Structure formats: C-alpha cells, structure tokens
Amino acid sequence: MIPSDPLSLLQEYVESDPLIEHCLATGAIMREVAPSLDGDPDLWWTIGVLHDIDYEIVNGDMARHGVEGATILLSKGVSEEITEAIQRHNHLLFTDHSSPLDRALQASDSISGLIIACALVKGGAIGDVTVRTVKKKMKDKGFAAGCDRDRIRTIEDVMDQDLFIETAIKGISRIWRWPRDE
Ligand SMILES: [Fe+2]
Numbered sequence: 001m002i003p004s005d006p007l008s009l010l011q012e013y014v015e016s017d018p019l020i021e022h023c024l025a026t027g028a029i030m031r032e033v034a035p036s037l038d039g040d041p042d043l044w045w046t047i048g049v050l051h052d053i054d055y056e057i058v059n060g061d062m063a064r065h066g067v068e069g070a071t072i073l074l075s076k077g078v079s080e081e082i083t084e085a086i087q088r089h090n091h092l093l094f095t096d097h098s099s100p101l102d103r104a105l106q107a108s109d110s111i112s113g114l115i116i117a118c119a120l121v122k123g124g125a126i127g128d129v130t131v132r133t134v135k136k137k138m139k140d141k142g143f144a145a146g147c148d149r150d151r152i153r154t155i156e157d158v159m160d161q162d163l164f165i166e167t168a169i170k171g172i173s174r175i176w177r178w179p180r181d182e
Contacts, residue, residue, distance in 0.1 A: 003050075006045070025113075033167050118137055134169065
C-alpha cells in the first residue's frame with residue numbers, strides 16, 4: 001500500500017527538524033517533477049518523504065542506510081515499489097540509477113539541500129531563489145558541500161537541467177515555512 005500520511009510515518013522514526021525538512025523538500029521536488037517524467041506525483045512524493053526514514057536508526061552506518069528503511073516500511077505493509085526505490089537510493093550500495101524514478105530521487109535528494117541553503121542565504125526568501133542562483137552555487141564547490149553535484153547531474157539524461165532546477169525550486173516553495181518556528 002501507499003501510506004496516506006507519509007509525514008506522520010516519517011515522524012515515528014525521525015526527530016531532527018532539519019532532517020524532516022530535508023525529507024519534505026525531497027518529496028516536494030519529486031512530486032513536482034513526476035509529471036515531466038511520467039511518474040505518479042503521490043507515489044513520488046511518498047518515496048521522497050520516506051527515503052531517509054532510517055537515517056537516525058542507522059546512525060552513520062551507511063551500509064545499512066536504505067536497507068533498514070525498506071525493512072521498516074515493508075513491516076508496515078508499504079508496497080515494494082516504494083521500499084525498493086528507497087533501498088536503491090543509497091548510492092554507496094547501488095550504482096544503477098537508470099530509471100527516471102531513480103534518477104529523480106538521486107537528483108532531488110542532493111539538490112534539496114542546495115536550494116534550502118540558497119534560500120537561507122536570501123534570509124529565507126525562497127521566492128528570491130532563481131535557476132541562475134542555484135546554477136552559480138552548484139559551481140561553487142564549497143557552498144553546501146555535502147550536496148553531491150554528480151548525483152544532481154544524473155537527471156540530465158531524462159530532463160533538461162534548467163527545467164529540473166526550476167521545477168525543484170517550485171516544489172520546495174510549496175512546502176516552505178518561514179520563519180520556521182511559526
Ligand atoms: Fe536524503
């Protein structure tokens with residue numbers, strides 16, 4: 001099954017606010033890009049929101065990342081279409097990301113932090129973040145250094161990079177809360 005409320009499910013396993021924001025942002029990008037790649041927006045949102053559900057449990061053991069998440073979700077009756085995509089998203093364990101879904105998840109997982117960092121530079125004003133800003137910051141390797149530029153580029157075989165970035169900004173702006181504590 002597809003969980004009706006993936007955020008609540010995520011919150012059963014994740015406490016960190018920045019991690020929840022990262023998962024929501026990744027899901028929001030996935031939902032926004034899905035129609036361009038013949039994907040189901042609800043399904044892709046769910047995969048994005050839940051992709052790091054095991055992050056606090058594995059506690060840095062990246063050999064278990066994704067694998068534990070898939071196990072947890074399978075035990076909750078979540079469909080294999082979702083659990084397998086989540087398992088595969090760990091690029092340290094799985095290198096074949098040729099499907100549009102896998103490419104979108106690689107790219108969304110990595111660009112979400114970059115776009116959030118761009119918004120923070122602009123005092124939280126996501127509306128001021130443009131494709132040009134993001135592309136410029138992508139070239140600046142020291143900026144949001146944890147966001148893997150190679151993973152973002154995996155989208156290029158299935159979608160124009162500028163369109164992907166524009167769509168990603170739009171997706172994040174739909175879930176963006178600023179100030180965060182309001
Ligand atoms: Fe992630």
